[in-house]
């Protein structure tokens with residue numbers, strides 16, 4: 001996988017990775033219900049669904065990364081990718097914005113939401 005994704009993409013990737021772990025844990029718990037085939041099947045199915053969801057999220061990251069804008073951070077002068085109107089530099093956590101109206105304002109996730 002390509003590196004240098006924005007902090008937002010990194011966060012989504014962490015979420016996808018944890019989904020895989022949760023899926024495996026649920027499947028593992030299912031082993032303790034061997035006496036009840038119904039419960040075991042349910043746990044296995046639930047764990048499998050988590051892993052499927054994680055795959056979907058990974059696919060979504062791929063889509064998002066093509067939309068990310070590459071910018072040079074004004075603070076550390078390293079290239080970083082940003083998503084949406086505001087994002088953080090992935091090297092120095094400097095808040096970045098593409099919107100001139102928001103320049104100088106405090107970093108706020110809500111600027112990304114559509115009104």
Ligand SMILES: [Zn+2]
Pocket residue numbers: 073074075076077078089090091092093094
């Ligand atoms: Zn930076």
